[in-house]
Amino acid sequence: MATIPSPLHLQRRGPDVPLHSSESLRAVVPVASETNAAYHTTMKSERRHAAAITLPAFLQILAALLWLPQAGLLAYAVGKIAEGAEIRDLVVISGLIFLVGLARTIIEASGHRIAFKAARTFLSRCRREATAALATSSPIDSSRATSGLVACVIGEQAEAIVPYLARYKPTRAKSAVVPLTILACILPLSWLAALILLFAGPIIPVFMALIGWRAKAASEAQLSQAGSMNGFLLDRLRGLRSIRTLGAVDLTAKRLRADADSLSARTMAVLRIAFLSSAVLELFAAIGVAMTAVYIGFHLLGALEFGAWGAKLSLSQGLFILLLAPAFFDPLRELSAVWHDKAAGDAAIEALDRLANSGVPLATQTGSVSLGSENAGPLAVHVEQLGFSHIGSSDPVFTALDLSIAPGEHVAIIGSSGSGKSTLLALLAGLCAPASGAVRIADTAGKPLCLEAVRTRTGWIGQTPHIFAGSLSANVSLKRTGVGVDEISTALNIASLSGVATAQGHRPIGDGGSGISGGEALRLAVARAAVNTQAGLILADEPTAHLDHGTAAEVTESLLALAAGKTLIIATHDPVLATRMDRIIRLDAEEQS
The missing domain is CATH 3.40.50.300 (P-loop containing nucleotide triphosphate hydrolases)
Structure with missing residues (x-):
């Protein structure tokens, strides 16, 4: 953002600044229409498609899928121990388990680091483009966003884009791939265990979607209230001398306190919805894992003979299913934890869009005399x-x-x-x-x-x-x-x-x-x-x-x-x-x- 002046700076500079200034709109954006066109062709398409952060998502999916061979090796080792194998005979298996776990940790950490770096880079580009678009709007436009609102959106609310891209996007991709892969590994062993997970899994996204609609509306209301409060505070700070002269200090303080209480209430509404989405997921995830564990336990004890494809499950197979059952819900659990990031991120993106799309553009004039003309006389x-x-x-x-x-x-x-x-x-x-x-x-x-x-x-x-x-x-x-x-x-x-x-x-x-x-x-x-x-x-x-x-x-x-x-x-x-x-x-x- 160092290459482009802040819209606050442009607004606060006042109309008295000569238009030739190196910090003027001329230095920011040569032609208003070109910048607006560039903004509208990049911000919407890049944000929702090119900014999907595919590499971090791939790395996090790979790290999650490495649990499959690791769980298989663990189940196999426990089965061998139950059959009377010596511990020293399992050294190779233990080494493989360690190496797979180490690779999984490294890949997952790399995915998170790359995702965060890509999100920060994308946020910086969004801020530069939004600032450039604001610089091309007329300062005399009555609908132009106030300095407080611009500062709140670009400086504070825009930060919600980082967790949205760095956490939500990869987690959503992982929740679409990993549970289906785990289900495909369990199904050849037990159709009943797969059916239990298949029944419990889709209910979670349905409830999360229903909650998410409300979460987005609450996040937008909270961000709007924060912007209005910042604008009101900045306006009153600028007119503090007049407020004191007119004896309106107490009235201003009461208005500010009311705005703060309203912002606090809207923030708590967002938090309540976030906790509700987590509670819904944990409930169905716990039910799904518990039902799977009950079935595997009774099946291994011989109380439930059905559910497998003919033969009874072995200890290693049952343990493998039990290890995979929580992993089936892990991506969905992570998705629930970052679901409010999506709502806040979408609200921040729409706020940037509103700043960029509103306002009267600066005028453009074509002429034959350029800046290099030696004529410096009257015009x-x-x-x-x-x-x-x-x-x-x-x-x-x-x-x-x-x-x-x-x-x-x-x-x-x-x-x-x-x-x-x-x-x-x-x-x-x-x-x-x-x-x-x-x-x-x-x-x-x-x-x-x-x-x-x-x-x-x-x-x-x-x-x-x-x-x-x-x-x-x-x-x-x-x-x-x-x-x-x-x-x-x-x-x-x-x-x-x-x-x-x-x-x-x-x-x-x-x-x-x-x-x-x-x-x-x-x-x-x-x-x-x-x-x-x-x-x-x-x-x-x-x-x-x-x-x-x-x-x-x-x-x-x-x-x-x-x-x-x-x-x-x-x-x-x-x-x-x-x-x-x-x-x-x-x-x-x-x-x-």
């Missing part, structure tokens, strides 16, 4: 017959919007709340694909840029930039390659943060911006965009919202300094900021001025 924006609707909404945000912005032009997008200002900026940035129409970002020569070039040459400043725990310089550079001390210093000067940086020194900023003001956080977002010297298009979403007049003026001046020689598009309610632009576009009135 032109052309919108033709744009149509877009949010998922689950019957009212379209746009139906047939046309818009043209010249290179280097500064434009303010204004309108009432819900008119689509932020959505338009997201569509221009390629954060989601339009339902109809086209968005073209072109260079000064009018040639449309390819998707990678668009993201590299676009800077984004969001309403609520996320500030990471660390130094001011680290929050500006964001570990991007080619960003040194000089570049950071220039960006801080553009954002009017040099004085703040001097006062801050090496003192770290707290997570979420603790230690700096809201206006300084927004100017920090401007500095992040200023680091990108290739940016020819700056998109700013409500950069002065919720700021006092003095702070808003400082942010405005920083923004204008950043946008010098670049195309600037701002979505705002601030009339003062709007009048500083070259042109104002009203979305709600569909007028331009």
